[in-house]
Amino acid sequence: MSALLSILLRLGDMVVLAAAAVLAYRLRFGSLSMPIEFERAIARGLLFTMIVLGSSSCYSGWRAKHWTRHGFRLLALWVMVFVLGVLYVALLKVPGVTSRLWWAYWCFGTVVASVALRVVCRAVNRYAVSHGHDVCRAVVVGDAAAASRVAQQLRSCGAHLVELRGWFSVMPDAREAIAGVAHLGAMDTMRAYVASNGIRQVWIAPGDASAPWLTSVLGSLEHSTADIKYVPNVCEREIFNGSVELLNELPVINLRASPLNGEARVIKGVEDRVLALLILLVVGPLMALIASGVKLSSPGPVLFKQKRHGLDGKTIEVWKFRSMRLHAESHGEVTQATREDPRVTRFGRLLRRTSLDELPQFFNVLEGTMSIVGPRPHAIEHNNYYKSVVQNYMQRHRMKPGITGWAQVNGLRGETDTLEKMSRRVDYDLYYIQNWSVLFDLRIIVMTLAKGFVGAGAY
Numbered sequence: 001m002s003a004l005l006s007i008l009l010r011l012g013d014m015v016v017l018a019a020a021a022v023l024a025y026r027l028r029f030g031s032l033s034m035p036i037e038f039e040r041a042i043a044r045g046l047l048f049t050m051i052v053l054g055s056s057s058c059y060s061g062w063r064a065k066h067w068t069r070h071g072f073r074l075l076a077l078w079v080m081v082f083v084l085g086v087l088y089v090a091l092l093k094v095p096g097v098t099s100r101l102w103w104a105y106w107c108f109g110t111v112v113a114s115v116a117l118r119v120v121c122r123a124v125n126r127y128a129v130s131h132g133h134d135v136c137r138a139v140v141v142g143d144a145a146a147a148s149r150v151a152q153q154l155r156s157c158g159a160h161l162v163e164l165r166g167w168f169s170v171m172p173d174a175r176e177a178i179a180g181v182a183h184l185g186a187m188d189t190m191r192a193y194v195a196s197n198g199i200r201q202v203w204i205a206p207g208d209a210s211a212p213w214l215t216s217v218l219g220s221l222e223h224s225t226a227d228i229k230y231v232p233n234v235c236e237r238e239i240f241n242g243s244v245e246l247l248n249e250l251p252v253i254n255l256r257a258s259p260l261n262g263e264a265r266v267i268k269g270v271e272d273r274v275l276a277l278l279i280l281l282v283v284g285p286l287m288a289l290i291a292s293g294v295k296l297s298s299p300g301p302v303l304f305k306q307k308r309h310g311l312d313g314k315t316i317e318v319w320k321f322r323s324m325r326l327h328a329e330s331h332g333e334v335t336q337a338t339r340e341d342p343r344v345t346r347f348g349r350l351l352r353r354t355s356l357d358e359l360p361q362f363f364n365v366l367e368g369t370m371s372i373v374g375p376r377p378h379a380i381e382h383n384n385y386y387k388s389v390v391q392n393y394m395q396r397h398r399m400k401p402g403i404t405g406w407a408q409v410n411g412l413r414g415e416t417d418t419l420e421k422m423s424r425r426v427d428y429d430l431y432y433i434q435n436w437s438v439l440f441d442l443r444i445i446v447m448t449l450a451k452g453f454v455g456a457g458a459y
Helices: 002-029 036-052 067-092 100-130 144-156 187-196 214-220 263-297 346-354 361-367 380-386 393-398 419-434 438-452
Strands: 136-142 162-169 183-186 201-205 227-230 244-247 250-256 303-309 315-321 371-373 402-404
Touching: 002 036, 002 100, 002 263, 036 067, 067 100, 136 144, 136 187, 144 162, 144 201, 144 250, 162 187, 183 187, 187 214, 201 214, 263 315, 263 346, 263 361, 263 371, 263 438, 303 380, 315 361, 361 371, 361 402, 371 438, 380 393, 393 419, 402 438
Parallel strands: 136 162, 136 201, 162 183, 201 227, 371 402
Antiparallel strands: 227 250, 244 250, 303 315
8 A cells, every 4th residue: 555655646746746837827827728838847847856856765665754854855855846947947048937926836836735645645544554454564672672762663653654563582581561562572482473473574673782692683584584674773873884764763774675665566566467468468379389289298287386485485376388297206395307307298398498388477477476577486395495505595585486587597597406506596586686676677578588588407
């Protein structure tokens, strides 16, 4: 819900700017018949709005920002937009738009309507959260005093933003509740609680003393996909150069945070489904021919369905065209395909070398369990093995798995028969997750079309 509201805010500000300009012209000149010079001024205003407001932080984390701080920030940004518009007209001596009263009406109307838009969005957000939507579950770990400070700030910025389940103490003898938040246990019990209760954020509050237990906390959450936020003490604030945000007046350092929070997740979801639908319309006849070839090549179903881990480590079912003869494996074992694997049919070998066996996964994308671009999903049995021997392995699951990925277009396709290969694949996947953008996705798709369908490691 918050992601959708953020996108609506962006679009709403553009509509507000244009509507306020038309209304201001009506108030100033008593007509809606606007000369072309004024229409061009509105177009420039829209451009300046995209540049000024779009490059600011007014659309990110707006739910957690204090009204006064956010209001003054928004006012300053709109003034900057209109100052740029006036300077453009004055310096270039643009004729026809010199009415100072019209500019004043336009600026005032835009600011008022923009604030009203945010009042409505906050009200809608509160209503949605009160009905159980868009609630982020979180826990705090630290000493009692620091954890209490974090809990109080979370509540003062609005309990609807974060559902604080409780706190874990670094001192084993601590038992008390803090700021009305229940004590959930000692630090060594946190890992199991986070995994079994759908916790999305872990807030680390070390207090005024040094925190040698920080390494233990991070180690215990190595396989968790929860975001980790570090609240530094006063002495530490000058040390860090990482991603920093403010929760009211509380500085928070993101030790681990997904780039696909909020509106970015909505944008990628729309991107995935639109592209998947277009691709399926194009390759539909080819998929029908492949299905016939699979059926004729060996007895068995056309599709091979396998359980794999998806977003946040949840189990999903991934579809592929069957490329192997029907066979049975021992329970809990999945053998990777190898070169000249006798299980692979002749037609299946062609499909695997060209990656055509993965075309049904575009239906997984439409279903919402996969993305077109993302870390490739591995068999559950492989995940259970590699997560204990490859550092940060499970962090791949902080994003939906993809049909293609940054690792695949860099030559890491097919069998991973050594830990070094898997470690390199994980490094590429984590780089993609931390640097995601729509342009990065398009770059990987183009690289896949150019060289990603056929690779030496695919057999």
